[in-house]
Amino acid sequence: MKSSVIIFPGSNCDRDMDVALKKFGFENQMVWHNDAEIPKSDLIVLPGGFSYGDYLRCGSIAGKSRIIKSVIDFANSGGLVLGICNGFQILTETGLLPGILQQNKYLNFICKNVFVKIKNKENKYFKKIKKEVLELHIAHNEGNYFCSHDELKSIEDNGQIAVTYCDHKGNDDEKNNPNGALKNIAGIFNKDKNILGMMPHPERMIDPFLSGEDGSLFFENLIESL
Amino acid sequence: MKVKVIVTLKNGVLDPQGKAIQQTLNGMTFDNVSEVRQGKYFDIEVNEADESEAKSQVEEMCKKLLANLVIEDYKIL
Numbered sequence: 001m002k003s004s005v006i007i008f009p010g011s012n013c014d015r016d017m018d019v020a021l022k023k024f025g026f027e028n029q030m031v032w033h034n035d036a037e038i039p040k041s042d043l044i045v046l047p048g049g050f051s052y053g054d055y056l057r058c059g060s061i062a063g064k065s066r067i068i069k070s071v072i073d074f075a076n077s078g079g080l081v082l083g084i085c086n087g088f089q090i091l092t093e094t095g096l097l098p099g100i101l102q103q104n105k106y107l108n109f110i111c112k113n114v115f116v117k118i119k120n121k122e123n124k125y126f127k128k129i130k131k132e133v134l135e136l137h138i139a140h141n142e143g144n145y146f147c148s149h150d151e152l153k154s155i156e157d158n159g160q161i162a163v164t165y166c167d168h169k170g171n172d173d174e175k176n177n178p179n180g181a182l183k184n185i186a187g188i189f190n191k192d193k194n195i196l197g198m199m200p201h202p203e204r205m206i207d208p209f210l211s212g213e214d215g216s217l218f219f220e221n222l223i224e225s226l
Numbered sequence: 227m228k229v230k231v232i233v234t235l236k237n238g239v240l241d242p243q244g245k246a247i248q249q250t251l252n253g254m255t256f257d258n259v260s261e262v263r264q265g266k267y268f269d270i271e272v273n274e275a276d277e278s279e280a281k282s283q284v285e286e287m288c289k290k291l292l293a294n295l296v297i298e299d300y301k302i303l
Contacts, residue, residue, distance in 0.1 A: 057294055064291060093294070100296045107242050146239070146297060180240070 001026050001226050003043040006071070008033045008062045013048035013084065013203060020203035021045070024219035033065045042226050043080045044071055046087030048139075048201060058101060058142045059089030068094055080124060080226070081195045085140055088187070088197030097188055097197045098155060099147030104140070105180025111139040113212070114178060116163040116186045116200055117170045123193035124225040125162065125218070133170045134163075134214040136200035138178065138186075143199040145181040145188070155188060162187040162196055229272055229284045230303040233293045234265035268292060 003026040007014045014030065021028040021043075031038055033051075038044060051062035062068070068090075075081045075096050083091040091097040104110060115133050118126050147155065155161060164184040166172035172184045179199075187198025205215030235241050241263050248262040270287070274280040281302055288300040 056291070060291065060294070092296075098296075100294055102240065102297065103242055105240065105242055107246055144240075148296065151296075180242075 001042045001223055002040060003028045003045060004031045004038050004041040005029075005045045005047055006031045006033060006038075006067055007047070008049070008051035008065065008090075010051045010053055011047050011049035011086070013086075013201060016201075016203045017045055017047045017084070020206050020215065020219055023206060024216070025223045031067065033062065033067050035067050036070070038067065038070045038074060041074070041079070043082065043222070044074055046071070046081070046083040046090050048085030048087060051086055051090065054142075057093065059086060059091075059093040062086075062090045063093035072096060075190075075195050078192065078194050082125070083195075083197040084201055084203065085138075085143075085199055088199055089142065091195065091197040096195050097190055098151050098160075099145055099182075099188070101140075101142045101199070102144040102146050103142050104144050104178075109139075109141045110143070110178050112137070112178075114138050114186075114200065115166050115168050115170075115176070116198075117166040117172050118163055119161045120159045120189070120193075122159065123162075123189060123196075125189075125193075125196045125222065127225050128221045129217050131214070131217060133166060133168065134217065135168075135205065135212050136202055136214060137204040137211065138200050140179070140199055143179045143181065143186075145185040147182065152182060158191050160189045160191065160193075161185055162189050163198055163200070227272060227274065227277060227280050229270045229280055231268040231270060231284060231288060231292060232265055232301045232303065233268070233288070233298050234301070235263060236297055236299050239297045
């Protein structure tokens with residue numbers, strides 16, 4: 001299985017993602033944002049970081065970069081596109097995912113482990129994961145998911161909520177909401193569930209000695225599902 | 227010609243920075259400040275002599291890049 005990680009100026013989780021993808025069997029290639037076309041891939045990943053220094057709005061400048069047109073074409077043809085953290089912000093700015101990630105409610109940069117509840121397994125990203133709750137890492141200043149009332153209804157009706165912030169038992173209530181995100185949303189799909197954007201970093205949880213292994217479950221499932 | 231644009235958050239959208247500024251002002255004895263909303267201001271030099279043409283180009287820029295219409299409104303001055 002071939003994957004492509006796109007590097008924007010200011011990306012900083014691109015190499016972690018490369019390590020994670022290769023560890024679980026992907027043949028990964030790194031693609032520069034100013035390239036015109038993405039090489040043949042089964043999965044495209046927009047990594048975390050601070051593309052273009054978060055100028056204007058997080059992800060807005062990267063969302064207009066040269067490579068993005070081929071990412072949009074790939075996504076619209078049903079290809080798997082995964083955006084983590086800043087990658088999620090870029091996906092909302094391109095319009096591939098609805099809503100926007102605003103500044104965290106309490107204005108602080110949050111860097112810690114959180115629990116997220118898997119809300120929909122009818123898709124390639126979570127299909128064979130046996131757990132309902134995963135422990136993953138977040139590190140962001142703009143993770144406060146927001147969309148209009150009508151959009152939220154449509155997201156809920158179409159099963160587009162992927163993961164929500166919760167406690168270790170899976171209670172995804174306001175008490176377990178780290179950043180003010182609407183409905184505790186930590187990640188969403190597009191309608192067809194081939195595009196996933198989420199704030200937590202599975203690539204940071206693939207080593208039992210350094211962090212944890214719930215990220216491994218995510219990548220193991222991904223390579224099996226493809 | 228120069229075109230000026232102001233981008234602000236829509237009514238009802240949470241503005242934590244504005245809130246923090248308001249609270250700071252209140253703490254500085256400006257206690258009659260009840261709300262602050264923070265926005266962005268752009269000066270755009272367009273190589274176009276016709277004012278309405280320049281403004282219509284800037285309007286496109288607002289829709290495509292300068293503002294995110296999910297949470298922001300723009301005003302061309």
